[in-house]
Amino acid sequence: MTILKSFAALLTVALLAACAGPSKSTVDENAAAAGTQTGGAVSSGVSEGGAGQGGALGGSALGGPGAAQENRVIYFEFDRFDVKSEYNAVLQAHGKYLSANPGSKVRLEGHADERGSREYNIGLGEKRAQAVRNVLLLQGAASDQLATVSFGEERPAVTGEDEEAWALNRRVEIVYGP
Amino acid sequence: MSRPNLHRVATLLALLLVSAGLRAELQIEITAGVDKAVPIAVVPFGWAGTGAQPPQDAAAIVAADLARSGRFAPMDRKDMLQRPTTATEVDFGDWKIQATEALVIGRVVQAAADQFEIQFQVFDVLRGEQLLSYRQASNAADFRRSSHRVADLIYEKLTGIRGVFSTRIAYITAMGPAEKRIFRLIVTDADGENPRIMVESAQPIMSPAWSPDGRRIAYVSFENRRSEIYVQDLRSGSRKRISARPGVNGAPAWSPDGRQLAVSLSRQDGNLDIYTLGLDSQMLTRLTSGAAIDTEPAWSLDGQQVYYTSDATGGPQVYRVPALGGASQRVTFEGSYNARPRISPDGKQLAVVHNDRGNYRIALVDLARSSTQVLSAGRLDESPSFAPNGETLIYATREGKRGVLATVSANGRIRQRLSAVEGDVREPAWSPFPPN
Numbered sequence: 001m002t003i004l005k006s007f008a009a010l011l012t013v014a015l016l017a018a019c020a021g022p023s024k025s026t027v028d029e030n031a032a033a034a035g036t037q038t039g040g041a042v043s044s045g046v047s048e049g050g051a052g053q054g055g056a057l058g059g060s061a062l063g064g065p066g067a068a069q070e071n072r073v074i075y076f077e078f079d080r081f082d083v084k085s086e087y088n089a090v091l092q093a094h095g096k097y098l099s100a101n102p103g104s105k106v107r108l109e110g111h112a113d114e115r116g117s118r119e120y121n122i123g124l125g126e127k128r129a130q131a132v133r134n135v136l137l138l139q140g141a142a143s144d145q146l147a148t149v150s151f152g153e154e155r156p157a158v159t160g161e162d163e164e165a166w167a168l169n170r171r172v173e174i175v176y177g178p
Numbered sequence: 179m180s181r182p183n184l185h186r187v188a189t190l191l192a193l194l195l196v197s198a199g200l201r202a203e204l205q206i207e208i209t210a211g212v213d214k215a216v217p218i219a220v221v222p223f224g225w226a227g228t229g230a231q232p233p234q235d236a237a238a239i240v241a242a243d244l245a246r247s248g249r250f251a252p253m254d255r256k257d258m259l260q261r262p263t264t265a266t267e268v269d270f271g272d273w274k275i276q277a278t279e280a281l282v283i284g285r286v287v288q289a290a291a292d293q294f295e296i297q298f299q300v301f302d303v304l305r306g307e308q309l310l311s312y313r314q315a316s317n318a319a320d321f322r323r324s325s326h327r328v329a330d331l332i333y334e335k336l337t338g339i340r341g342v343f344s345t346r347i348a349y350i351t352a353m354g355p356a357e358k359r360i361f362r363l364i365v366t367d368a369d370g371e372n373p374r375i376m377v378e379s380a381q382p383i384m385s386p387a388w389s390p391d392g393r394r395i396a397y398v399s400f401e402n403r404r405s406e407i408y409v410q411d412l413r414s415g416s417r418k419r420i421s422a423r424p425g426v427n428g429a430p431a432w433s434p435d436g437r438q439l440a441v442s443l444s445r446q447d448g449n450l451d452i453y454t455l456g457l458d459s460q461m462l463t464r465l466t467s468g469a470a471i472d473t474e475p476a477w478s479l480d481g482q483q484v485y486y487t488s489d490a491t492g493g494p495q496v497y498r499v500p501a502l503g504g505a506s507q508r509v510t511f512e513g514s515y516n517a518r519p520r521i522s523p524d525g526k527q528l529a530v531v532h533n534d535r536g537n538y539r540i541a542l543v544d545l546a547r548s549s550t551q552v553l554s555a556g557r558l559d560e561s562p563s564f565a566p567n568g569e570t571l572i573y574a575t576r577e578g579k580r581g582v583l584a585t586v587s588a589n590g591r592i593r594q595r596l597s598a599v600e601g602d603v604r605e606p607a608w609s610p611f612p613p614n
Contacts, residue, residue, distance in 0.1 A: 079493065115538055117518035117531045117560050118384060118605065119429040119442065120487050120494050122405065123450045123471035126426050130448040148448070149404050150426055154382035159356070161558070161579065 063093025065104065065176035074132055076170040078113070081127035083135055091132065094174060095139020102142065107175040108132050110150040111157070113166035118152055125150030125172075132172045204347075204370030204583070204603070208248055210593040215251040216336070218244060218280040219273060222255060223296070224263030227288025233321040236286060236296050236328060243329035243343040243369065248592035250336075253278060265299055265308065273303045280309075280336055284328075292317045296324060300332055310335045322371065323612075342565045343368055346609040347572065348376075348386040348395055349583060353601030363397055365412065368608075370596060376410055377417070386607045387430050395607075396420070396430035396439060407441060409457070420457065426450055431475045431484075433501070440465075440475035440484050440501075452486050454501060465499045466506060474518045477501070478525065485509065485519040485528065496530060496543070510543055512550040518561065519543075522568050522588070529553075529562035529571055540573045542588065553586050563608045564588075572596075572606040 061068040071090045074083060083091070098104060110125030110132075129148035136146055156169045220241040225232050244250035259272040263285050273281055284298030294317065300310040312331055316324030323344055330341030344367075351362045362378040363386055377383065381400035388395055389409075396409045405427045410417035421427040425444030432439060437457055444450045451472045452465040466472040470490040477484055478498070485498045488506075494517040496510040510516035515533030522529065522542075532541035532552060540554040540562045556575040563572050570592070572585045577595070581602035585594040597603070 114558060116494070116515060116533075117474060117487065119473045120471065120489075120517045122384075122426055122428050123442070123473045123489075126444050126448065126450060127471060133448075148425070151382065151400065152384075154384065154400070156356070159579070161576070 062090055063095070064097035064101070067094070067174075072174045074128075074172045074174070075167060076128050076172075078115075078166070078170065079124065081124060081131050083131050087135075091135045092139050095136045095141050098136065098142070098145050099140030102145070104176060105145050105147070105178065106136070106141070107177055108136075108146060108148045109155075109173040109175055110148065111155060111169055111171050111173070112153045113169040114153045114156065114161075115166065118154070122150050122152035124170075125152045128170075128172045132174070204366060204373070204596045204598060206246060206370050206594055206596050208246065208592070208594050209584075210591065211248040215249055216280060217253065217276075217278050218250045218282065218336075219253040219258060219276075219278045220244070220282040221258060221261050221263070221284075223283075223298070224285035226285060227294070232286040232288070232294065233318040234325060236321070236325040237282070237284065239322060239325035239369075240282065240329040240332065243326060243341075244333065246369065246594070247333065247341075247343075248587070248594075249333075250280075265301075268301065270301070270303055270306045278303050282332060294318070294321065294324075296328055298328055298332075300335055323367070326367065326369070339569060340567045340611070342567050342570070342608075342611075344612050345566060346392075347583075347606055348388065348609070349606040350383055350386065350604050351598060351601050352382075352581075352604070363395070363410075365395070365609075376412070376415070377408075384605065385429055386605060387432055388607055388609050389432050390434055390436045390610055392610045392612060396432065398428055398430070407439070409439075421455060429474045431477060433477050434479060434481040440477060440486075442473035442475065442486075452484060452499065454484070463503065465501070465503055472497075476519045476521055476528075478521060479523075480525075485521065487517040487519065496528060509545070510550075511548065512543075516541070516543070516550075520562055520564060522564055523566055524568055527588075529564060531560050531562070540571060540586070551590075553588075553590050554584070556584075559584075561605045563606055565608050566611045572608055574604045574606060 062071050074087050108129040110129030112121035112124040129150055133146045133148055137143060158165050158168045220237045223237045241252040245252050260269060262268045262283050281301040281303050282298060284296060287295045287297060289295060296314040298312060299308055302309055314324050314328050326344035329343040333341035346365055346367055348365045351364060353360050360378055361383040363376040363383050364373050365376055366373040379399060379401045384398040386395050386397045394409050394411050396407060398405050399408055406419055407421040407427045407430050408417050409420050421441060423443055424446055425448060427443060429442040430439045438454045440452060440454050442450050443453050449469055451467055452475050454463045465484060470488045472486055472488045474487040475484045482501055483498045484501050485496055487494045488497050493514045495508060496516050496519045497506045497508050499506040513533055516530045518531050519528045526545055528543040530541055530543055532539055534552050537557045539552050539559050541550050541552045543550050554573060559573055559575045561574045568588060570585050570587050572583055574581055575584045577597060581604045583596040583603050583606050
């Protein structure tokens with residue numbers, strides 16, 4: 001299986017290389033493979049893996065790695081990064097879980113909708129991830145349990161040029177992982 | 179198989195397969211030209227060498243370049259009454275009858291196996307005068323680029339403006355379904371030919387920026403699931419990771435002397451601020467601070483100021499700060515959203531992404547008068563980049579649901595659309611002039 005995977009990765013690299021000019025560099029196939037697993041949609045491979053092992057929470061669907069999908073995404077208003085009060089209960093549950101499980105870690109992935117300039121949207125995604133981080137810290141999580149990353153508008157959850165799609169893309173995903 | 183071995187084999191395969199090539203990814207179409215394009219005739223060039231023909235049809239490349247500029251209307255070859263290749267063969271009467279204003283003739287002479295010379299002349303038909311006579315040397319591999327150089331010289335002689343046909347464009351493509359996207363940084367010639375993949379990844383690539391000498395490109399890659407800044411050498415393809423600090427590493431911009439990058443970093447405290455980073459020294463200097471999102475730096479031509487986007491007053495606006503540190507000053511005031519500044523080659527204007535009644539459009543801000551002129555007409559236009567002669571801007575827009583590129587002349591009159599065969603195209607960056 002491992003050999004098969006390696007071969008598949010190798011083949012991908014080779015095929016991609018077939019289209020390349022003389023000075024292309026292909027990124028580490030390890031990173032590339034990790035990327036295809038996690039993809040860009042709301043569901044994330046890492047968090048789903050966490051959900052499978054999330055017995056420690058004892059059945060609660062609000063916080064922790066076993067949280068239901070809808071409780072692992074926080075949505076934001078346009079050009080804003082303040083966390084809406086409707087997420088208080090969810091973030092409190094995640095904070096409690098992290099406080100009770102000091103070994104567990106969370107990645108807060110911030111995103112923006114597609115409007116406006118790309119690097120500014122990286123800024124918005126980072127601010128959103130920071131805002132969720134601050135709430136989790138107040139709810140008992142330790143800072144070394146929380147990492148933030150912003151993908152700006154580069155990894156939309158859904159495609160579409162309307163308010164409905166944009167609202168689903170302005171988000172922070174809470175991803176439990178190593 | 180151990181990982182290092184895998185790497186080696188992959189590299190080997192890549193080297194074996196590079197010659198497979200890539201067909202032209204960008205197709206260019208003029209969507210609005212000037213009212214009165216100058217009628218010009220570019221006669222097929224003569225050939226003196228071994229073999230049936232020169233490496234490329236230089237005259238066809240020149241004519242296509244001039245046509246694409248929107249300022250010239252080259253005559254169709256089949257309409258030409260004569261096909262002179264030397265000055266003595268030219269009968270200006272024939273060209274006057276057809277209302278041609280400018281005439282280009284030439285010859286390709288092969289001096290050695292891989293040594294060619296494109297000899298050409300430009301004439302003012304009405305006056306019957308020679309305007310330019312020049313010999314452009316080339317080898318076979320660079321023949322296309324040399325032909326673009328010929329077009330540059332002709333364009334400059336006839337318009338007084340340096341041509342940009344031998345420049346290049348870098349851009350990002352994203353292809354495939356959302357869960358299996360492939361991101362690429364591609365560099366093509368200005369006519370969309372000769373595309374080369376510089377890097378590709380299953381994670382986003384962003385913000386390509388040309389070094390002032392056109393030899394390197396800085397960009398942001400998420401290949402390690404976080405933003406990092408890389409600098410890659412175009413010729414060798416080798417690259418170096420320049421910044422992988424905690425938090426955001428974004429928006430690289432080269433200083434005019436090529437020795438520093440201005441970047442946006444969030445570091446431990448989570449605030450996005452503008453820094454300068456010495457490429458050799460790795461010395462980091464903080465230029466802004468505070469809770470605002472400060473990003474998208476761009477240097478003034480003299481390297482004394484750094485323009486950037488900040489939401490310090492709510493929505494994003496453009497500010498500037500001395501490159502050695504000092505007080506920031508707000509630059510844009512018209513409208514609720516002005517972001518991602520790029521300075522024009524004459525230093526008098528900023529191109530920005532501007533919210534125009536709910537639409538994100540490319541606008542020019544006149545720095546002396548502080549007035550704003552909207553240039554584009556899309557809903558989600560972004561990433562403006564000036565051609566090095568300042569005549570044209572390239573930017574990203576939408577065609578249906580697809581990302582495509584478009585150009586617009588700085589006076590708003592000439593427009594082109596550049597679309598890819600498949601996938602999204604975004605974040606174009608126009609190269610500087612090639613070194614002479």
